[in-house]
Amino acid sequence: MPKIKSSRSRAPPDGFSKIEPTLKKFDEKLKDAQTKALNKTAGKTEGLWEIFQINHAKSRYIYELYYKKNAISKELYNYLLKSRYGDGNLIAKWKKQGYENLCCLKCIQTIENNNGGTCICRVPRSKLEEKAEGSKIKFSQCVNCGCRGCASTD
Ligand SMILES: [Zn+2]
Ligand SMILES: [Zn+2]
Known part of the structure; x- marks a missing residue:
């Protein structure tokens, strides 16, 4: 039986499927880094740094898609931030000089x-x-x- 979609589980905007594989790759990397940090395979701070850096790269990816390459719609961009694929606060800073x-x-x-x-x-x-x-x-x-x-x- 098909699932009844509430407004909350609305399908993502057009174009999402195109960038989804890349977002998934970031998530996989993030999971690896989190596991490493938990198991302390990496040093404690180094483990955290890696998580920061992956999150940075992920937000950067979304930022560039929207602001530099005009490759995604505003609707999709907003969806990505709302769904926490990227850090909206960090991206807001990148728009400022300096x-x-x-x-x-x-x-x-x-x-x-x-x-x-x-x-x-x-x-x-x-x-x-x-x-x-x-x-x-x-x-x-x-x-x-x-x-x-x-x-x-x-
Ligand atoms: Zn610093
Ligand atoms: Zn810095």
Whole structure:
């Protein structure tokens, strides 16, 4: 017997089936990363970084489909965010100047482990070098999500 569809389980908008395989791949990667993090196969922070990075890539994929490639409809874009395929808050930041490459929301939150400001990964390389006065920069990956620098000028 066919299932009765309520308005909640409405079929996804046109075009969803085209991008579904890619979204599924992201979900599989995410599951793997979560299992790894739980089983501590990877180090604790590294495991979490991987999850952040996959979520980032997934949101980026949706962002680019809609804003850069015009490959999906507004209806489908909204559906994807509503269904949590992408992080709407993060995508909203990418639309702002200076935040085009932002890695994750944590890195711009004013929290203790960011020394009360934005994360070091948001500081452009040229500025870091200035501060370091010619000596080698120590920064390679930030503690929040393992970002290697996401300032727009990098
Ligand atoms: Zn970053
Ligand atoms: Zn960071």
